Each structure stands twice: as C-alpha cells, then as structure tokens.
Amino acid sequence: MKVSVGDVVLPGDYCEEISAAGEKSKVIVGPGLQKESNHVYVTKAGVLKKKNPNTYWVDYYQKRYTPARGENVIGIVIQKAGDIYRVDLGSSMSAALSYLSFEGATKKNRPNVQIGDVVYAKTLVGSKDMEPELVCVDSYGKKGRLGVLTDGFLFKCSINLIRKILNPSCPLLDSLKNEWPFELAAGMNGRIWIKAKTMRETIALGNAILGAEYLSDEEIKAMCANIASILAGHVA
Amino acid sequence: MTEAADLKECKLKHMKCELNVLSKSDGSAILSQGETVTLISVNGPLDIKVQNQSIEKCYLEVLFCTKGGRPSVPDRYKEHIIRQTCESAIMGSLYPRTGITVTIQELEDYGGLLSCAVNCACLALLNSGLAMRYVFAAVSCAVDETGNVILEPTYQEVMNAKARFNFVFDSRNKNLITGFSEGIFSEAAYEEALEMSRAASDLVFTFYRDIVTKYSNVI
Known part of the structure; x- marks a missing residue:
C-alpha cells in the first residue's frame, strides 16, 4: 500500500514521496525503511516520520537491542x-x-x-x-x-521508553528532579540505572519511570506530583 | 473482481487481539478468531549454538505447544508450515549468526487453528520490531459434502468437511506464499476457495492496520 509521512505503516508498504525526493537531492533513509529496486519499502510496523530536510524513519516498538554506532x-x-x-x-x-x-x-x-x-x-x-x-x-x-x-539499581525497560524519557520535550525527568535528588543513567539498549539517597526514593523513581511508558505529558506531570506527595508522607 | 466487492460484506470470524501480553518476551500477541485462540511469543535476535548459526541469515525456530502439551507428528508439520511462512517474510539477512524463536501456544481449537496461529505469528513479529518484507494473512476454507466452498468454517463445518484449505497471502501483491490443503476436492473448488480467501485476506490486513494504529498512538 502507498503511504505518506505521518501515517501508520506496516511492512511491505512503500512511500513514493521518499523516492521522488531522492531524485532531486540526497535522502537519508533511517531505521525501518529499506530501498529495493526503485521503491523505498517499510520493514517495520509503526509511524513514518520525517525531519527536514530529507531524513525519513519509522518510529516502532522494540524491546530487543541491536547495537548501533555512537549510542x-x-x-x-x-x-x-x-x-x-x-x-x-x-x-x-x-x-x-x-x-x-x-x-x-x-x-x-x-x-x-x-x-x-x-x-x-x-x-x-x-x-x-x-x-x-x-x-x-x-x-x-x-x-x-x-x-x-557503582551502587544504585539497574532495571530493564522497552527501548521506546528510553527514547521517550531522553526526549527533551518529555516532562518526566524535569518534574522528578525538582522533587528529590537522584542520579540516573539511561542506556539506549533498554537499561536504566538509578541511584537515590534511600531505598524508598529509589523504588519511587523506578516506578515513576516504568509507569510513564504509556502516559501523555499531562498525565506524567500528575503522576510525578502524586508520587512525590506519597513519598513526602502527605498521603498514606 | 466483482466477487471481491461483494465479499467485502462476507464475514471472517470475529477477531480480537492483544499485543505485548508477555512482559519478558521481545514480542508477543494473543489472537482469537471466533472461538479459536492462540498465544505467541517471539524472541530474537538471540545468541545460538554455533552448529545452527548461518553466516548469511538468521536461524528461525518455531515451537508449537498443544493444549495437551504432548507434541505429535501433525504438530511438527504445523511448525514446519509456520516456519516457512515466517522465513519468507522476515528479512533474515539483517540478522546473521543469530536465532529467532517463535513459540506458539494453542489455547482453544474450534477450527482454523493453523490460520489463527499464522495470523497471530505475524502480529507477534510486528510487535517484536523485527524487519519484515511484508505482512502475511492466513484464511481458512472448507468444502462441504455438497461441494460448496465455505469461508472460515465453524467447528461443526470443519468436522463434516470433505476438504480443508489454508491459504497465506503477502500484503504487497496478494501473492500466495503458503497453501495447505487436506481432503478430496476438485480443481474448480480449489480455485474458488483461493479467490475467496484472497479477497478475504484484505479484511485481515485492515485488522492488522487497526491494531497497529491503536498502539502507535501511545508510544
């Protein structure tokens, strides 16, 4: 099926927009897309995205890491x-x-x-x-x-969650860092290492991150406020 | 294809699906088609034994677990069919020297188990994020005693059928990628069943797109 940028795509779909752009100038074809003869085919299920000028990729769900340079x-x-x-x-x-x-x-x-x-x-x-x-x-x-x-706590999550929390527009870490101090390292291979002062804070932080996976920005802010109040002992 | 047009109204069994049902596996899906239910888990690309490694493509392993838990020869045959179908769709050359495991658990079988398992495998592969050439859809058919072709037969119809067919189509050109038939049938009946299934496969592809649309909104 023919698709365009912003659509939900399945493997086997092709995008004429990319091939047309490729005739005029150089195009960067990112993950989830594959050039085959004269079409660019989608290979993964997700949303087709574009970044100007001429960078295309598919945003898809993934749990297993495949190594890429510079991550x-x-x-x-x-x-x-x-x-x-x-x-x-x-x-x-x-x-x-x-x-x-x-x-x-x-x-x-x-x-x-x-x-x-x-x-x-x-x-x-x-x-x-x-x-x-x-x-x-x-x-x-x-x-x-x-x-x-050293020290701290390591846990696994989906690769999409890592991309989500590292996105500068995601409010999760901004909201949490104002509530209590902690250290965090997010690996692009779906692993997060956290370290806070007490075990209570570490658990709260871990739950906040894992709970944010399917929430919108507004819901994330509400959840962070909620967790912070529980942690402070205002709510039983 | 006028036949295809009025088949739009034809119904496949009601499909319900949930993706990512298992927390530990890389991709998983549970699919019910009517009363037939299967659960599939996909893991990979994984590290595997050197004797199974291939330097040019991934090694695909399909395990079929019946409700009773005891493997039998027909189950091994199903494994083989599903493995060949998945192998044609997965871009194995992107994962050399690795293995991909597809584990199928039968939960309920009221006819059309094989087509349900194939569709469920496709959804689980989509969920796992493995690169694929196309998606595939399986449709089952049966020929009853009077020679009529029935699309997606019920349990009773499967039991009384003279012949049973399973067809798998790819999403690019609707080419037949797997055909599996049992029983006695005429060439005309086969052709009719093939065309009916080809038209009905559209419904399955639409279903896939709906499912992916639903979960793409939240990631």
Whole structure:
C-alpha cells in the first residue's frame, strides 16, 4: 500500500514521496525503511516520520537491542578475557570493551573493573557482521560521564521508553528532579540505572519511570506530583 | 473482481487481539478468531549454538505447544508450515549468526487453528520490531459434502468437511506464499476457495492496520 509521512505503516508498504525526493537531492533513509529496486519499502510496523530536510524513519516498538554506532549503553561485565572485558548489552552478541579505553589507563595501570560491574559506555562499532565494541572515553581521552556505575539499581525497560524519557520535550525527568535528588543513567539498549539517597526514593523513581511508558505529558506531570506527595508522607 | 466487492460484506470470524501480553518476551500477541485462540511469543535476535548459526541469515525456530502439551507428528508439520511462512517474510539477512524463536501456544481449537496461529505469528513479529518484507494473512476454507466452498468454517463445518484449505497471502501483491490443503476436492473448488480467501485476506490486513494504529498512538 502507498503511504505518506505521518501515517501508520506496516511492512511491505512503500512511500513514493521518499523516492521522488531522492531524485532531486540526497535522502537519508533511517531505521525501518529499506530501498529495493526503485521503491523505498517499510520493514517495520509503526509511524513514518520525517525531519527536514530529507531524513525519513519509522518510529516502532522494540524491546530487543541491536547495537548501533555512537549510542550510550549500559552493560554488565560478564568475563575478563586477556586485554578485553566481555560486556552483555542484551543484544545477540556480547560486546568487547578494551581495558585501555578507560581514562588514564595504561598497560601497567589497569582500571579496576570486576565481573558483574555495571558500565556506562559508548558503542564504537555497531554492525550486523561484527561484534559490538565499547569505549568508556570520548575522542579526547576524557571519561566524561562514562565508566563504571557503582551502587544504585539497574532495571530493564522497552527501548521506546528510553527514547521517550531522553526526549527533551518529555516532562518526566524535569518534574522528578525538582522533587528529590537522584542520579540516573539511561542506556539506549533498554537499561536504566538509578541511584537515590534511600531505598524508598529509589523504588519511587523506578516506578515513576516504568509507569510513564504509556502516559501523555499531562498525565506524567500528575503522576510525578502524586508520587512525590506519597513519598513526602502527605498521603498514606 | 466483482466477487471481491461483494465479499467485502462476507464475514471472517470475529477477531480480537492483544499485543505485548508477555512482559519478558521481545514480542508477543494473543489472537482469537471466533472461538479459536492462540498465544505467541517471539524472541530474537538471540545468541545460538554455533552448529545452527548461518553466516548469511538468521536461524528461525518455531515451537508449537498443544493444549495437551504432548507434541505429535501433525504438530511438527504445523511448525514446519509456520516456519516457512515466517522465513519468507522476515528479512533474515539483517540478522546473521543469530536465532529467532517463535513459540506458539494453542489455547482453544474450534477450527482454523493453523490460520489463527499464522495470523497471530505475524502480529507477534510486528510487535517484536523485527524487519519484515511484508505482512502475511492466513484464511481458512472448507468444502462441504455438497461441494460448496465455505469461508472460515465453524467447528461443526470443519468436522463434516470433505476438504480443508489454508491459504497465506503477502500484503504487497496478494501473492500466495503458503497453501495447505487436506481432503478430496476438485480443481474448480480449489480455485474458488483461493479467490475467496484472497479477497478475504484484505479484511485481515485492515485488522492488522487497526491494531497497529491503536498502539502507535501511545508510544
């Protein structure tokens, strides 16, 4: 079936708008779209979106992560193998994290990373044919916010929820950060690490994030206010 | 296709569906067509044994669990049919050296179990976010003793039928991708059933679009 931008699409639909735009100038075809002979076909069920100029993609529901280059992810160290750590990202293959890709690490000065540690890292290689590779430094060799996450609480959620809470227009984190202090790291692989002062606050934060998945912006604000009042002890 | 036009009024069994019913699996769907109900869970792409890995495409595994829980030869045959159907739709080349598992649980069988399972598998695959070439829709038919072709037969009609057909069509050109028939029938009856099912598959595709529209609004 022929579809246009903003429509709900199913695999097998094609969009003539993209092929027409492609004849005039360069078009960036994002996830959920595939070029086949002279048509651009949809491969995933969701909503066809466009960003000017000429970037098209499909917004779809997903729980399983497939690694892509340049995304911040949260992994669990599962093995130390020679000069690399094996890190589980929840994808089909474990990722490799070199011990030299930490800030200030040298051959003699190894970073202190144990099996079972949770790391916040960036994907350097994300390809279907190669194993994913992670780094805990940026291109200047600084760690920034990357590295081992100590203490706190890790939980899983859908990849759409991560995209939703990281969207600058989403009021969830803005509302919550005014209520009580906490630390949060959201990995694009569907994992969230949180750390608050008390266990009560941590649980409240986790429930607020998971509860926000299917709510609208207004409902999120109301829910945050509600949770904050329960936490403060105003409501039994 | 005048036949297609008046078949618009023809009814398939009432379909009800819920996506993402299982919290742990990557994609899941429960579908009822009339009184027949199946539950499907899709997991993947996963890490699998080296002997099953293929360097050019994913390994697709379909497991069929009956209500009784004991697997039998006809069930293995159903697994095979569903596996071949799904394999044609999934873009396996995007997931090399990985495995995808489709687990089917029969909940109620009042005729048309295979077509219900195929449709449910398609919905579960849509929910899992795996790349697919097209969506597919299955329609079942039966030929009764007098030689009339019945679309989506009831349990009683299935029991008394001389022949039973299951057809699966793709959404791009409505091509037949799977045909499964049992019993004794004439060539004309087969052709008639095929065309009836092809027209009726439109209803299933519309149903898919409605379901996806409903859940796209909230994500």
